Amino acid sequence: MHSNARAAAVAAALALGLAAAQAAEFRSADIHNSDDYPTVAAVKHMSQLLEQKSGGKYKIKVFNKGALGNEKETIDQVKIGALEMARVNISPMNGVCQKTLVPTMPFLFSSIEHMRRSLDGPVGEEILKSCEDQGFIGLAFYDSGARSLYAKKPIKTVADVKGMKVRVQQSDLWVSLVGAMGGNATPMPFGEVYTGLKTGLIDAAENNIPSYDSVKHYESAKYYSRTEHSMAPEMLLMSKIVWDKLPKADQEMVRAAAKQSVAFQRKKWDEQESKSLAVVKAGGAEIIEVDKKSFQAVMGPVYDKFMTTPDLKRLVKAVQDSK
Template identity: 80%
Template sequence: MQPSLKTTLSLAATLAIGTAAHAVEFRSSDVHNSDDYPTVAAVRHMSELLAKASSGKHKIKVFNKGALGSEKETIDQVKIGALDLTRVNISPMNSICAKTQVPTMPFLFRSVEHMRKALDGPAGEEILKSCEDQGFIGLAFYDSGARSIYGNKPVKTVADAKGMKIRVQQSDLWVALVSAMGANATPMPIGEVYTGLKTKLIDAAENNIPSYDGFKHFEAVKYYSRTEHSMAPEMLLMSKTVWDKLPKAEQDMIRAAAKESVAFQRRKWDEQEAKSLAIVKAGGAEIVEVDKASFQGVMSPVYSKFMTTDDLKRLVKTIQDTK
């Protein structure tokens, strides 16, 4: 069971955790443009909690707008300890720690409530912990909403996706997921998507409503087809190299502040989704309802290809059985 912030504060007081040589301003990365984007705001909130718990000794400075590189680049930096923390979508971690593939699987979660309960439980903790061997401390899962396809035409059934060039994250699993729809998966960094859509290099992309709004993709393509094919979460990761140099009491403070930032992020996320939906509709976007079953019906090859071990299959079942 994770320590609460209150417990950790008491622990900090009793142990007088001035054992680290000096105060640290940890650096954390995020690719989102808005300073108020839920994940950016959540890590800043975590910094406030950490500063309070450490009597002002430690805090976190968030570099968003991709200032420190793409998600893949910041993952590489965190692994070697050149960067302290990064907030990334779970997908770039799929090839690094296998268990992170599980929450990425298509149509795994029945609802937002189901996703939150499953990731807050033992399955979520197991997935976060599974990255330690690869040099990452998984601190928390943040919401990333339901991902859907948006492009230059409505996609109401899986047949409509056939032959479309759809941007995906740089992940084998995402390539397989979109390919299963009969589309041409086109991996590219998020920063290149707007131009790709504008110049018709790609026909479509897939993401959540706040990203469709925040990256201004709704200005380039007007049809947002609610496939809701994945609720792949975000991950907040810390460098194990940096973590291992900290006293246990300070590690507990960081972990507790990260866990407490999750509720904050979820509130911000729910608010942002409603706000972004209103913005894209006002900007001329059309929200298209789809035949979701037609998309679900073609996804079994994705499970066969990636859920290949008993361990992964067990995790899928644990999540599906979460009530």
């Protein structure tokens, strides 16, 4: 090979290497099984937007069904830069960045609209930004609907919860929340709830309607009592290690695509909720209206225990004042 030809070949290889280094396929984790679940579909939608904005330079590959681990494991991977992105429930982030406790608090939002407004505004931005120190870029909040109690008997007031064994997520806040209602909080992984209800290990659980439907919990606990005690959102996170390597213009592109995917996710969520409600009713579930005030009245100790800093109290007040 002539030296000119060799030099040209080396230059071409270098150019190709450079293009490859600049083009990237980000991997994003999700635990939901359905390929069309609202959060999974939303990140795929974000990938399409990002590919358009970047002229094919960036895209995202979603690994759902817990393929890359459970939420806690994927959070750890994102922190060290071993994984670019993850969509997680906000609860596992409560111990990582303290301000994420705020949207998790019981009865904080008066309605889904109020929750969306708050998280789209300055309060939401401050909470997302607060995770940067811990190695996470908070890109967006996604909806997870309203969580309510479901059991083998109707729950109409807080007095009905007394002594019931209620499955909760493995977090201090959820244990305190059910404890404040007078229930016996029983932390267990989501995958064990179906058997727990069937065998009587637990009397009740709490979740949104799509989750109640997707794993057929209504077969064992047919009374869905609309407490709507929490509207804790989902979070879309990116590794700060990965983020810091992107040019500023590309960071803005990623952020813009994430924000645009929120409206898509909410629309999918609302559709999923209506569909799931029809499924559980057809499957024999009864939707019970509750005395919400009786539940709200016992939540003081939960706020006292977790909203312990001036910053947290300020954020709670900002949300409550924006009703």
